[in-house]
Amino acid sequence: MSSEIKKISTSALAKQRGLVSKEFFQALSGAGYIERKNDAWHLTEAGLQHGGENKTSPKYGDYIVWPENLELLGSDSSTExxxxxxxxxxxxxxxxxxxxxxxxxxxxxxxxxxxxxxxxxxxxxxxxxxxxxxxxxxxxxxxxxxxxxxxxxxxxxxxLSLKEVKGEHDDSSEVTTTSEQVSFREKFPAKLRTADGHMVRSKAEMLIDNWLYMAEIVHAYERKLPIEEDMYCDFYIPTGKVYIEYWGYENDDKYIARKKQKIDLYNKYGFHLIQLNDDDVKNLDDVLPKMLLKYGVQTY
Structure with a gap:
């Protein structure tokens, strides 16, 4: 008849393995066996499955015990x-x-x-x-x-981003283009070339793109947002994770509805958004540096 495996406290198990208690607690956390809540360590479901138990002592209060032969999943960056x-x-x-x-x-x-x-x-x-x-x-x-x-x-x-990075993205990918998106692109085709080679849809977008280029700010044009919904921003700045939208057709009901839908999605996901109108575009040197600095992007 095999004897039951002895369970000992986290500190005792750390000492047994020649580790400092703090390091061992971090190892258990890195393996997903415990988690820190309200300045105390708590067992996770994985910790329970690996034999962890909660104990209470009049002298030591609440603590956790483990099997002496506990197998600890490594927290090395290559480990699942x-x-x-x-x-x-x-x-x-x-x-x-x-x-x-x-x-x-x-x-x-x-x-x-x-x-x-x-x-x-x-x-x-x-x-x-x-x-x-x-x-x-x-x-x-x-x-x-x-x-x-x-x-x-x-x-x-x-x-989608992986395919683009690996050069595998093409028009047959699973990206869905709505009839509204097609209509917008047909109505405002990208015919204007910017200083850095982007093809944009309006003079205002060209001025914004050129300003970003001259300010030496890396940016993307019409980047798909990292969300399930099919939505594209006007500009994306990786530094600061900032999205820029230019609103230029405020007298178009469909455009206004599309604007509201996009703003709602930006708010839903908590993205950093800079919104520009025609007056802002006329004063980019005054407007954009302050807006970008709010998200940690410095200019000039």
Whole structure:
């Protein structure tokens, strides 16, 4: 008859393995076994599944015990992990699936607005959290990183951007173009060439694009937003994750309805939005620097 596996406290298990208690708590957190809430550590579903138990002592209060033979999932950046929200993939694990480097995958997530660069490593944004990204921290170095649910590999915005990055995007992709979008593009075709080679639909857009180019601000024109809805911005600035919309046809009922719909979506997802009208375009040197600085984008 086999003996029952002994369970000991987190601190005792850390000492047994020659680790500082703080490091071991971070390791358990990195593996998804515990999480920090209200200045205390709490067991997750994954922690319970791996034998963790909550205990209470008159002397020590609430604490957690673990099997002495606890197998701790590594928090190395190449490791797939399990948490209370299911199986998670690090950027390296995602990179292997999509045949890119982890650096390029993180850069792509950043461009989509799902993560932002920390002093070291990456931090989750509200947009990334909305698609179930999970903030992690390497227990050895303390460097933050983000893990993702397996469903990230089916995310429409990610797959579209991935195809573009890999040069695989074409007109037969799954992007849906509504009749309203077709009508808008037919009514306002992109015939004006900007200083950096973009083809835009109006003189105002040309002036905005040229201003951004002369200010040496990297920008995209008519970039699809990283959301399920099919919506394109006028301009996107990766630095600061800023979207710019120029509203120029305020006497058109369909245009006004489209404007409201777009603003509602920007608000829904909490995106950084700069809105410009004709008066703003006439004073870009005064208007844009202040608006951009609000989101950490410096000019000149």
């Amino acid at each position: 992990q399990q948490s209370s929200s299911g199986k998670l993939m690090t950027a390296s694990a995602v990179a292997k699936q999509v045949e890119l480097s982890a650096q390029r995958v993180n850069a792509l997530f950043s461009e989509l607005g799902w993560i932002k660069k920390a002093l070291k490593g990456w931090e989750l944004t509200p947009q990334g959290k909305a698609i179930n990204g999970v903030q992690k921290e390497d227990y050895r170095s303390g460097v933050p990183y983000v893990s993702w649910p397996e469903s990230i590999l089916e995310n429409k915005a990610f797959m």
